[in-house]
Amino acid sequence: MKLHELKPGQKAVVRHLDVDRLPMKLVEMGCFPGSEVELILKAPLGDPYYLRIDGMPLCIRKDMAMQVDVELLTYGIHGS
Amino acid sequence: MEVKVALVGNPNVGKTSVFNTLTGLNQKVGNYPGITVDRKTGVSRMGDTLKVRIIDLPGIYSIQPNSRDEEVVLETLFDRHNTYYPDVVVVVTEVENLKRNLLLFTQIKDLGFPTVLAINMADQLPVKGIRIDLEALSEKLRTEVVLISTRTGQGISQLKAAISRYVEADKRPLLDLASVDETYFRSMDYKSWLTRSQGAVFEGVEPVSDGLSESEIKRLQQKETVRRYQQIGEVLKAAYTKDASVATGWQARADRLLTHRVWGYLIFFAVMMLVFQAIFSWSSIPMDWIDEKFAQLSAWVSATLPEGKFTELLAEGVIPGIGGVVIFIPQIAILFMFIALLEESGYMSRVVFLMDKLMRPFGLSGKSVVPLISGVACAIPAIMSARNIENSRERLITMLVTPFATCSARIPVYVIIISLVIPEQMVFGFIGLQGLVMTLMYFLGFLAALTTAWLLKMVIKARSRSYLIIEMPPYRRPLLKNVLSTMVEKTRAFVEGAGKIILALSVLLWFLGSHGPASTFGKAEETVIENFAGKNLSDDELQDEIEGYKLRNSYIGILGSGIEPVFRPLGYDWKISIAVLTSFAAREVFVGNLATLYNIGSHGEEETRIVERMEQERRPDGSRVFDLATGVSLLLFYAFAMQCISTVAIMRRETNSWKWTFIQIIFMTGLAYFSAMLAYNLLK
Numbered sequence: 141m142k143l144h145e146l147k148p149g150q151k152a153v154v155r156h157l158d159v160d161r162l163p164m165k166l167v168e169m170g171c172f173p174g175s176e177v178e179l180i181l182k183a184p185l186g187d188p189y190y191l192r193i194d195g196m197p198l199c200i201r202k203d204m205a206m207q208v209d210v211e212l213l214t215y216g217i218h219g220s
Numbered sequence: 221m222e223v224k225v226a227l228v229g230n231p232n233v234g235k236t237s238v239f240n241t242l243t244g245l246n247q248k249v250g251n252y253p254g255i256t257v258d259r260k261t262g263v264s265r266m267g268d269t270l271k272v273r274i275i276d277l278p279g280i281y282s283i284q285p286n287s288r289d290e291e292v293v294l295e296t297l298f299d300r301h302n303t304y305y306p307d308v309v310v311v312v313t314e315v316e317n318l319k320r321n322l323l324l325f326t327q328i329k330d331l332g333f334p335t336v337l338a339i340n341m342a343d344q345l346p347v348k349g350i351r352i353d354l355e356a357l358s359e360k361l362r363t364e365v366v367l368i369s370t371r372t373g374q375g376i377s378q379l380k381a382a383i384s385r386y387v388e389a390d391k392r393p394l395l396d397l398a399s400v401d402e403t404y405f406r407s408m409d410y411k412s413w414l415t416r417s418q419g420a421v422f423e424g425v426e427p428v429s430d431g432l433s434e435s436e437i438k439r440l441q442q443k444e445t446v447r448r449y450q451q452i453g454e455v456l457k458a459a460y461t462k463d464a465s466v467a468t469g470w471q472a473r474a475d476r477l478l479t480h481r482v483w484g485y486l487i488f489f490a491v492m493m494l495v496f497q498a499i500f501s502w503s504s505i506p507m508d509w510i511d512e513k514f515a516q517l518s519a520w521v522s523a524t525l526p527e528g529k530f531t532e533l534l535a536e537g538v539i540p541g542i543g544g545v546v547i548f549i550p551q552i553a554i555l556f557m558f559i560a561l562l563e564e565s566g567y568m569s570r571v572v573f574l575m576d577k578l579m580r581p582f583g584l585s586g587k588s589v590v591p592l593i594s595g596v597a598c599a600i601p602a603i604m605s606a607r608n609i610e611n612s613r614e615r616l617i618t619m620l621v622t623p624f625a626t627c628s629a630r631i632p633v634y635v636i637i638i639s640l641v642i643p644e645q646m647v648f649g650f651i652g653l654q655g656l657v658m659t660l661m662y663f664l665g666f667l668a669a670l671t672t673a674w675l676l677k678m679v680i681k682a683r684s685r686s687y688l689i690i691e692m693p694p695y696r697r698p699l700l701k702n703v704l705s706t707m708v709e710k711t712r713a714f715v716e717g718a719g720k721i722i723l724a725l726s727v728l729l730w731f732l733g734s735h736g737p738a739s740t741f742g743k744a745e746e747t748v749i750e751n752f753a754g755k756n757l758s759d760d761e762l763q764d765e766i767e768g769y770k771l772r773n774s775y776i777g778i779l780g781s782g783i784e785p786v787f788r789p790l791g792y793d794w795k796i797s798i799a800v801l802t803s804f805a806a807r808e809v810f811v812g813n814l815a816t817l818y819n820i821g822s823h824g825e826e827e828t829r830i831v832e833r834m835e836q837e838r839r840p841d842g843s844r845v846f847d848l849a850t851g852v853s854l855l856l857f858y859a860f861a862m863q864c865i866s867t868v869a870i871m872r873r874e875t876n877s878w879k880w881t882f883i884q885i886i887f888m889t890g891l892a893y894f895s896a897m898l899a900y901n902l903l904k
Contacts, residue, residue, distance in 0.1 A: 159435075159438045159439055159441075159442045160435050160438065161685075162687075163286065163610075163685075163687055163689070164282075164284055164286075164438065164441055164442065164445070165281065165282070165284075165286045165610070165687075165689050166689060167441075167442050167445045167446065168281050168282040168284065168323060168445055169281065169320065169689055169691070170319065170320050170323075170449065172442065172445070172446045172449065173446070174446075180472070180475070181475065181476065181479060183479060183573055183574060183576065183577060184479065184480070184481035184484060184485070184574065185481075185577040185578070186577070187576070187577045188573060188576050188577070188586070188688060190475070190479070190573060190692060194319060195319075195462070196316075196317045196319065196320050196691075197691060197692035197693070197694075198689065198690075198691060198692065199569070199572075199573050199688070199689070199690045199691070199692055200687075200688065200689050201576070201687060201688050204687055204688075204689075
């Protein structure tokens with residue numbers, strides 16, 4: 141799934157991001173394959189997204205979130 | 221000997237507080253040669269012999285440049301011959317986001333600088349449930365690490381001691397580039413890699429050619445950054461623990477409230493109203509006081525000093541000129557107090573978050589909100605605050621439309637025109653019509669800014685994809701010291717920057733207004749006495765007539781009659797034309813000039829007297845000069861026209877382009893001219 145599909149409160153692990161289409165700054169802010177990302181909330185108009193990446197707060201736009209592959213973390217139940 | 225110490229760090233780590241704590245009041249703000257970016261330096265003593273020059277650089281996340289702010293830092297750190305090239309770098313970080321902060325630290329360290337790591341906000345450790353093992357951290361990073369708190373003063377002397385030991389610093393790089401890509405980095409050091417990956421220039425470092433594509437280089441850059449984070453992660457695993465059970469629940473609740481779809485906007489609106497309110501009402505007391513004092517000073521000078529050209533220049537040119545600058549200090553200071561409070565508390569980031577989606581259809585970003593809001597005080601600092609917008613198109617559009625925001629210099633013009641042409645009556649029984657029109661003028665400013673932005677978006681091609689990446693800093697209680705130093709620093713920059721220009725112009729205007737051809741201007745007194753002979757004028761009235769005659773025949777008066785045909789379609793007579801023309805240097809001279817023009821000795825901003833006199837002003841056909849048509853025409857002209865030399869100068873420097881500077885002048889002034897003409901002809 142993609143990062144923008146997360147619901148507020150859900151956590152996921154970044155799997156892949158397309159460096160050709162995303163600015164290097166995203167990586168520099170700590171978002172890269174292996175990082176844990178949590179969606180805290182969306183702005184009132186559904187964009188931008190307020191995230192926590194490895195515990196550090198970050199805000200990005202939806203179009204950017206759409207280009208980040210993530211894997212949902214489900215606590216307790218495995219292999220859902 | 222003087223040692224240069226650069227403070228480098230992410231935004232929101234309290235770097236400025238560290239700077240203020242280290243330097244006290246021994247600081248000064250300057251500009252980098254060529255570009256205007258605030259650079260602050262200050263002096264600090266460490267031990268008995270060491271004198272240290274501290275250089276505060278804009279906050280950055282990485283040494284890869286994404287915005288103008290970041291480029292500035294790199295110019296200082298990469299160029300050995302730069303005046304501010306440091307002998308030692310202090311990387312300032314904070315306890316909560318240490319991991320992200322350390323990315324920049326490892327890059328600085330790898331550049332080969334003697335480096336000290338300062339971890340700020342130590343007072344937050346128990347609150348956030350964080351433990352840091354300084355010894356382990358210091359050993360793993362091969363760097364002196366100091367835990368400090370600018371709030372409590374903890375660790376500052378240790379930081380100074382660590383800086384003074386800079387010669388002993390371990391300068392070996394932390395990252396082994398070979399661990400990123402063994403074959404590619406076999407014979408390449410960090411500086412060569414930066415030369416290749418981001419076009420950096422270092423003395424004595426040859427450019428690298430390797431035949432790799434842009435995309436392959438980007439992939440290597442990503443690998444490098446990820447590798448750095450892995451290394452940081454390993455270091456922190458041993459030296460950093462956070463107790464997850466320590467809740468920061470109120471922060472999350474504050475976020476939900478302040479970004480709520482109803483409350484969020486309402487609170488933002490309320491905060492803005494408070495700021496506007498404060499700018500107008502709080503500042504009126506000190507402004508009146510300054511006004512009065514300068515008027516008194518002028519009067520005192522002309523009464524005390526021997527009569528002559530020099531006294532006139534001082535009393536009518538220089539002192540009112542300085543007064544015209546000083547009078548804006550309260551507004552500028554109050555505005556920057558609020559801007560500092562909004563930024564320091566962490567609220568500004570929430571506003572950016574809240575507004576981003578709304579701003580994008582106009583080719584702007586959430587970050588454009590900050591300049592547009594600051595523009596209500598003064599376009600100069602507002603345009604400079606657009607520097608952290610990464611996307612060049614969004615930054616350019618923001619700078620181009622910011623001068624439409626109703627700046628404080630327009631207030632006196634609006635006040636006098638509105639009181640002349642808008643009747644003093646109530647709408648719906650409780651809203652004052654004059655106040656309503658004033659509010660409408662503010663909306664008109666923002667509307668013009670947004671509409672123009674939308675038009676520019678159609679015209680200016682996007683050179684790079686627009687994106688928004690901002691940190692959401694935790695809410696913090698603002699430090700009084702920082703708020704005060706921001707106020708002082710920005711006010712001083714305003715006085716020194718805009719002040720010089722306003723001063724020079726007022727002297728020039730005085731000269732042109734008080735001199736004229738000997739054949740007419742020189743014989744003013746005789747001519748007027750002759751013309752009014754037998755009309756029984758009092759001495760005061762006669763004096764007023766003489767002043768009026770002098771002005772009409774001064775160089776500026778001659779210029780005014782020359783320019784009148786240009787402004788006639790807008791409904792302005794020659795006197796208004798002069799006032800408008802002189803306003804092209806700075807709008808705020810309008811009222812003072814009109815006052816002189818209507819033969820009143822302008823003792824400060826005596827708006828009621830001026831209003832009375834202007835009301836009585838008649839056209840040759842007996843109709844009022846300041847009727848609704850001319851009034852609305854003037855309001856529109858002042859709302860849109862680019863009438864500020866300082867803004868033009870700052871635009872030239874910030875855009876580094878005469879083209880955009882001229883486009884802005886022509887567009888704004890053209891819009892002003894045609895909308896004023898339209899309004900005049902519709903209402904006439």
